Amino acid sequence: MAFGPVNAGLLLDLTDALSLKFDRPVAVGPQIKVPAQALDEECGQYLAGAFLSRLRDMAGGKGSKLLGVTEVDLYGLGLNFVFGQADVGGPASVISLARLYPDNADGNGHELFQARALKEAVHELGHTFGLEHCRDRFCVMHFSSGIAETDIKSHDFCPRHAGKLDA
Numbered sequence: 001m002a003f004g005p006v007n008a009g010l011l012l013d014l015t016d017a018l019s020l021k022f023d024r025p026v027a028v029g030p031q032i033k034v035p036a037q038a039l040d041e042e043c044g045q046y047l048a049g050a051f052l053s054r055l056r057d058m059a060g061g062k063g064s065k066l067l068g069v070t071e072v073d074l075y076g077l078g079l080n081f082v083f084g085q086a087d088v089g090g091p092a093s094v095i096s097l098a099r100l101y102p103d104n105a106d107g108n109g110h111e112l113f114q115a116r117a118l119k120e121a122v123h124e125l126g127h128t129f130g131l132e133h134c135r136d137r138f139c140v141m142h143f144s145s146g147i148a149e150t151d152i153k154s155h156d157f158c159p160r161h162a163g164k165l166d167a
């Protein structure tokens with residue numbers, strides 16, 4: 001579910017990768033508007049929680065999970081910025097691409113960007129399936145307070161979290 005214009009190629013890549021990862025069908029929803037009331041005009045960022053409530057309103061029950069993807073920069077209550085946010089065990093999650101673009105795009109800049117987006121998407125969707133943060137820094141459920149931590153972790157779940165996801 002794109003909030004505002006989002007790179008269409010990236011959305012398709014994410015769709016395929018997430019479908020494989022979670023072993024369920026994934027569809028790209030319609031593009032919806034960035035919630036204007038979520039903008040903090042001083043910092044120019046948007047409150048992530050407002051995106052989640054928008055998605056909760058759209059969730060039709062039936063256990064389906066919604067992932068919002070946006071180019072705008074997000075923040076959380078008490079957090080300068082967030083790569084994403086989700087309801088633990090709920091239907092709604094969101095990621096921002098704003099801080100995932102590599103600084104100096106050398107040859108594999110796009111691949112790095114894609115890999116980061118996938119990790120953040122898997123992480124937030126992991127929360128919607130009830131998973132909490134992990135101390136294993138290679139587990140995708142490890143909390144990233146900066147992009148370096150995102151780059152260290154893999155897009156895979158540690159054995160403990162993989163087991164919980166299957167259960």
Ligand SMILES: [Zn+2]
Pocket residue numbers: 123127133143
């Ligand atoms: Zn998290």
Ligand SMILES: [Zn+2]
Pocket residue numbers: 133134135136139140141142157158159160161
């Ligand atoms: Zn883990």
